[in-house]
Amino acid sequence: MRDDELRWFTSSYSGGNGEGCVEVAFLPGAIAVRDTKDRTLPPHRHSAGSWSAFLAAVRAGEFDRS
Helix, strand or coil: CCHHHCCCEECCCCCCCCCCCEEEEEECCEEEEEECCCCCCCCEEEEHHHHHHHHHHHHCCCCCCC
């Protein structure tokens, strides 16, 4: 599947202000992530398992700045 054929979604963690946002697209067995501010850059692709582990860490607060 080509990048221009993907259906992109703005991350719910992006804050909705248009700055510092990322978008995700679901692929068969994988996730693509791109920078909303520069869509000309190639997206990062992650396995479904690594994406799930990343989301679990975000939800657990592992990346919170104290």
